Amino acid sequence: xxxxxxxxxxxxxxxxxxxxxxxxxxxxxxxxxxxxxxxxxxxxxxxxxxxxxxxxxxxxxxxxxxxxxxxxxxxxxxxxxxxxxxxxxxxxxxxxxxxxxxxxxxxxxxxxxxxxxxxxxxxxxxxxxxxxxxxxxxxxxxxxxxxxxxxxxxxxxxxxxxxxxxxxxxxxxxxxxxxxxxxxxxxxxxxxxxxxxxxxxxxxxxxxxxxxxxxxxxxxxxxxxxxxxxxxxxxxxxxxxxxxxxxxxxxxxxxxxxxxxxxxxxxxxxxxxxxxxxxxxxxxxxxxxxxxx
Amino acid sequence: xxxxxxxxxxxxxxxxxxxxxxxxxxxxxxxxxxxxxxxxxxxxxxxxxxxxxxxxxxxxxxxxxxxxxxxxxxxxxxxxxxxxxxxxxxxxxxxxxxxxxxxxxxxxxxxxxxxxxxxxxxxxxxxxxxxxxxxxxxxxxxxxxxxxxxxxxxxxxxxxxxxxxxxxxxxxxxxxxxxxxxxxxxxxxxxxxxxxxxxxxxxxxxxxxxxxxxxxxxxxxxxxxxxxxxxxxxxxxxxxxxxxxxxxxxxxxxxxxxxxxxxxxxxxxxxxxxxxxxxxxxxxxxxxxxxxxxxxxxxxxxxxxxxxxxxxxxxxxxxxxxxxxxxxxxxxxxxxxxxxxxxxxxxxxxxxx
Numbered sequence: 001x002x003x004x005x006x007x008x009x010x011x012x013x014x015x016x017x018x019x020x021x022x023x024x025x026x027x028x029x030x031x032x033x034x035x036x037x038x039x040x041x042x043x044x045x046x047x048x049x050x051x052x053x054x055x056x057x058x059x060x061x062x063x064x065x066x067x068x069x070x071x072x073x074x075x076x077x078x079x080x081x082x083x084x085x086x087x088x089x090x091x092x093x094x095x096x097x098x099x100x101x102x103x104x105x106x107x108x109x110x111x112x113x114x115x116x117x118x119x120x121x122x123x124x125x126x127x128x129x130x131x132x133x134x135x136x137x138x139x140x141x142x143x144x145x146x147x148x149x150x151x152x153x154x155x156x157x158x159x160x161x162x163x164x165x166x167x168x169x170x171x172x173x174x175x176x177x178x179x180x181x182x183x184x185x186x187x188x189x190x191x192x193x194x195x196x197x198x199x200x201x202x203x204x205x206x207x208x209x210x211x212x213x214x215x216x217x218x219x220x221x222x223x224x225x226x227x228x229x230x231x232x233x234x235x236x237x238x239x240x241x242x243x244x245x246x247x248x249x250x251x252x253x254x255x256x257x258x259x260x261x262x263x264x265x266x267x268x269x270x271x272x273x274x275x276x277x278x279x280x281x282x283x284x285x286x287x288x289x290x291x292x293x
Numbered sequence: 294x295x296x297x298x299x300x301x302x303x304x305x306x307x308x309x310x311x312x313x314x315x316x317x318x319x320x321x322x323x324x325x326x327x328x329x330x331x332x333x334x335x336x337x338x339x340x341x342x343x344x345x346x347x348x349x350x351x352x353x354x355x356x357x358x359x360x361x362x363x364x365x366x367x368x369x370x371x372x373x374x375x376x377x378x379x380x381x382x383x384x385x386x387x388x389x390x391x392x393x394x395x396x397x398x399x400x401x402x403x404x405x406x407x408x409x410x411x412x413x414x415x416x417x418x419x420x421x422x423x424x425x426x427x428x429x430x431x432x433x434x435x436x437x438x439x440x441x442x443x444x445x446x447x448x449x450x451x452x453x454x455x456x457x458x459x460x461x462x463x464x465x466x467x468x469x470x471x472x473x474x475x476x477x478x479x480x481x482x483x484x485x486x487x488x489x490x491x492x493x494x495x496x497x498x499x500x501x502x503x504x505x506x507x508x509x510x511x512x513x514x515x516x517x518x519x520x521x522x523x524x525x526x527x528x529x530x531x532x533x534x535x536x537x538x539x540x541x542x543x544x545x546x547x548x549x550x551x552x553x554x555x556x557x558x559x560x561x562x563x564x565x566x567x568x569x570x571x572x573x574x575x576x577x578x579x580x581x582x583x584x585x586x587x588x589x590x591x592x593x594x595x596x597x598x599x600x601x602x603x604x605x606x607x608x609x610x611x612x613x614x615x616x617x618x619x620x621x622x623x624x625x626x627x628x629x630x631x632x633x634x635x636x637x638x639x640x641x642x643x644x645x646x
Contacts, residue, residue: 051536075542082537088393089532089587094304099530103542114304118297130300131307133586153541 001062001156001189002026003048008057010043017043018213021057025206028187030180032200034224035210036234041193042083044210045159048191049078061157075103079155081146083162083193090135093145097121100152113152120148124178140171147175151182158182160192164199172196176203201225201247209233222247311585311595318598322375325605329371332609333618335362342367365504373502373510373567374608374621375601380514380563381570382577382600384556386592387521389578391531391552392458398574399560402461402553403443403468405569408561410472411439412494412568413479416487429501432494436565443468444557448550456546457535461553497570497622499608506566513562517555518597525589528552532587572626573600576633583636603629 008021017040025031033041046052048059050066059066061077069077079100090096094117101113121127126144129137134145143163150158163179164172176192180203183190194200200207201221209217209224211233217224225247230238237252330342337345337359345356345363354360384399392401400406415435419428447464450456480491521528527548530538535545560574581595604625611624 046536049540051539071539071544072542075540078540080537080540082534085533085537088395089390089582091529091532091586091588092307095529095586095588099526099533099541102526102530105526111301114301115297118300127300131303149541 001028001187002060003157003189003191004058004060004063005044005048006058006060008044008047008054008059010040010047010052010054016055016213018047018054021213021215023208023215023218025189025191028183028189029205030176030183030203031189031191031206031208032194032204033191033208033210034194034197034200035216039210040213041210042161045080045161045191045193048157049080049159050074051080072103075153075155077156079150079153079158081143081150081158081160081163083165085142085146090133093121093126093129093132093134093137094118096134096145097148097152100149103153116152116154117148120151123151123182124148139166140168140175143167143171143175144178147178151186155188157189157191160190162193162195164194164196172199173202176200179203180205197225197230197249201249202244225249308591311591314581314584315591315595315598318595318602322598322602322605325602325609326371326375329374329605329609329612330363330367333362333367333612335359337363369504369507370499370502370608371605372507373499374604376507376510376514377499377563377567377570378573378577378600378602378604379518379597380510380559380600381574382581382603383518383521383593383597384560385574386578386581386596387528387552387589388556388574390528390587390589390592391549392462393532393534394458394462395579396575397462399556400469400569400571400574402447402465402557403472404440404557404560405564405571406469406472406476407442408436408440408564409476409495409569411435411437412565413476413491414439416490416494417479417483419487433506433565437561439472440561440564441557443472444553447553451546451550456549458549461549493620494568496620497564497568498611498620499567500612500618500620502567510562510566514559517559518593520555521552521593522590524548524552525593528589568620568622570604570622570625572622572629573604576629577603580633580636 003023003025005021005023008018009016010018021044033044035041043052047054048061048066050069050071053067061069066074094114097117097120098113101116105113118127118130121130124144124147126141126148129141129145134142137145147160147163150160160179164175167175176199179190179192182188183205192200204221206219207217207221207224208215209229216233217229225240227238227240230236230249237254239250239252240247241250242248327339327342330346331337331339335358342363345359346368348354349360349364381399385397388397388399388401389395412432412435415428415432443465446468447456447461450464476491476495480488483491527543530541530543531545531548531552533541538545538548564570577600578592578596581592581599585591585595604621607625607628608621610628611621612618614624
């Protein structure tokens with residue numbers, strides 16, 4: 001599985017979003033695309049899976065121009081997991097994932113497709129959700145179901161648009177770890193867009209850093225995530241430390257360093273019961289009720 | 294992969310249970326079908342009704358009046374109700390699914406207003422433009438042709454431009470308002486007799502259906518339903534949105550337009566004969582969704598079966614209401630809407646977001 005992008009240019013009507021993007025990625029691995037908002041990360045991904053057609057340049061998958069590949073054939077090669085989904089009519093998890101089998105459906109049996117679906121659900125540890133309705137799930141579970149749908153397409157390349165965006169730290173780590181492991185176990189080239197540089201740095205094999213619609217840096221997390229690159233692309237000062245062989249970014253904010261200044265006394269936060277607190281302060285219960293109403 | 298046999302068994306068991314809803318509706322349809330032959334001003338028992346039909350088929354008609362009422366009036370009306378209910382309700386189910394909008398129905402694309410305009414023009418002109426057409430045939434032809442104008446507009450529009458489902462709904466609504474305005478304009482100039490005919494047509498009634506009105510809706514509906522069922526997996530995939538659908542191997546624009554043309558034709562063949570019966574295309578699929586969920590392979594037949602039994606019952610009630618019976622469109626809305634709201638309130642789980 002090899003994706004080659006050469007001289008890619010894309011623009012919505014007048015303003016160019018991507019210009020002169022050249023990129024070659026090969027082999028099973030997890031690649032993160034990073035860069036500030038509006039830099040063209042999603043556009044780049046949509047040019048790879050033919051949802052958008054570039055104004056100029058060529059995208060090739062295994063040496064084949066994507067323009068010559070039919071939509072159905074494309075779906076067997078490239079899977080896509082969108083950024084946050086909202087289905088108007090939620091299906092069960094099995095039926096949702098089953099959609100991913102569509103590119104492979106001839107008159108083949110539902111039974112075989114169900115085998116593929118259940119084995120994939122098992123692979124990412126969500127078999128217990130199989131008969132649940134998609135809209136009853138949490139954000140982390142949603143993301144895993146969408147990932148399962150992408151996987152049952154049995155693609156060679158899997159594209160993900162911010163797969164960890166509304167997840168808590170545990171699920172961010174879990175989903176990204178699954179992606180990294182899948183790329184090796186299933187031999188897939190996985191390309192994801194990420195805004196969390198530390199999560200991306202921890203699990204990605206390689207990174208692509210975009211700036212102003214062009215590639216700014218390509219390489220291992222260590223090569224890409226340098227103080228200079230982060231300053232140039234995001235305009236943010238940082239310190240890079242190393243943790244378990246991976247770079248870890250500590251953000252610095254020169255405009256905000258007065259954290260030591262004490263709060264005025266009337267600003268406070270308390271986790272105790274309201275009544276207890278007022279008792280301690282000597283307030284009568286009637287006053288509390290009046291105060292609250 | 295025997296290890297998933299338990300999980301698969303669970304899936305199949307649920308699928309069988311969902312199928313039961315359609316089966317129950319079909320059984321009720323058969324019951325309602327015979328019951329509907331008995332009700333009206335001329336009262337007969339089910340046995341007598343079957344006897345009259347059997348006599349007619351064997352060429353041994355004993356009572357000409359009974360034969361004319363049961364065989365030539367109630368029987369075709371009951372058959373038509375089954376066809377129309379299935380077409381409108383299944384059309385609504387697919388329309389909601391592909392446009393990802395619970396408010397969509399077969400009339401979303403202005404089919405009803407197009408048909409109304411065609412019928413109004415035909416009624417006002419009174420006489421046929423083309424030799425060989427009777428008045429009523431002319432109304433049907435005009436209604437059919439005009440009902441396909443809105444989908445034609447959407448097709449033309451989407452050749453060059455990107456068509457989102459919201460845009461399609463908005464175009465449909467715009468066309469609907471324009472056509473309704475033209476109908477109102479025409480009605481201002483119409484005579485009193487013509488007015489009541491236009492009015493009756495717009496509300497939708499099965500009372501005038503005869504044997505000659507069965508063949509085209511039957512063939513059209515069965516054909517279109519078959520086409521929709523064949524595409525059930527593609528229709529499901531469209532639910533995931535345009536970008537996802539494409540990445541799952543379905544051309545979103547082409548598939549949406551093809552399904553819309555199929556639904557338009559299916560709706561038009563029915564509406565042209567009976568006028569615009571509202572409500573059922575919107576609510577039929579929602580009732581079915583509550584029982585079988587939104588997966589198209591289950592939803593399309595379930596909606597069709599529910600639509601049939603609902604329209605049959607509504608029409609039976611309509612035919613015994615008031616001194617001369619009422620248009621079925623009025624009855625289906627008056628009974629159906631409170632029922633639907635009741636189901637919505639009672640329902641524990643949402644079938645849609």
